Amino acid sequence: MEITKRELINFKDRNFPKQICFKPIGIIHTPFKTIKGIPIQSSMSNQKGTIEIFPEYKSGLKDLFEFSHLYCLYFFDMVKLPVPLQSKPFLDNKIKGVFAIRTPFRPNPIGISILQILNVEENKIEVNNVDILDYTPILDIKPFVSEFDNVKTHKIGWLKDRIKYKIS
Amino acid sequence: MEITKRELINFKDRNFPKQICFKPIGIIHTPFKTIKGIPIQSSMSNQKGTIEIFPEYKSGLKDLFEFSHLYCLYFFDMVKLPVPLQSKPFLDNKIKGVFAIRTPFRPNPIGISILQILNVEENKIEVNNVDILDYTPILDIKPFVSEFDNVKTHKIGWLKDRIKYKIS
16 A cells, blocks of 8 residues: 555654664665774765665655765664763764764764765665765665755864864 | 773674664753644754753763754654655655655654754753754754765755755
């Protein structure tokens, strides 16, 4: 049965969830077969990869090729829980709160990468700027829209003066 | 027992997950009590709200106040699954693939908002640019780093000429 209607639950049935479960919509194939050597940010990578969307979600890719970049949301499936709530980030040697760093070792190990779209064909998206381990489960794909998503910040905390290079 | 070590699972134990489950780390309080009138993007909102991080995760907020903006990842808990894989976005009247639009009605209803940090005190983060329904479960908070996250795009697909205004 094809689903055509977007529906909300009733407000009276709204309960704060104890647990939130998702099904992966795909898998990413990348050159990074081990943890070592993975770029720490997508903006620091010029490696290519392929997001394979599972066949049942393929029709959701319509029109995506019209965008140059996407947000890829994925699950850091190699992370052992629980994680420390404070630790040292890759680019500094002082202990920080986990919500002030971008480590994969997070209470909910969700990753975000901004990837350039090179091609969309059938159920596959070829992408650039990959900083993701091979075979990582994909949670969501959204179009990146610079008009919405590029934000002028005035403080980048401990990262100030620690960002040395950037490719894209 | 305090967790101090970041650990990976063994590669030999790696299995592609059928389901990925998370526990909310907090809840957001916003002026939007119903779906009507919620701005369609955080960059189009100047409404304020408060992210309440649950006490057990409070120490993860250390150093976050040093940043001016954060990524807030949350669960669109009002969405009834399954959703259509193609539908009309808010800003156009042609049918698009769900991964080429930013509707909350997604196979995995995860939202991303870029919010300005106004204050961090105890387990609460006061934020600006809120486009999120009151009482929405929060999945993750990451520092937004313009040097990493502002990306120059060359194509924004069907959204070209459809973006009329932006506040921040």
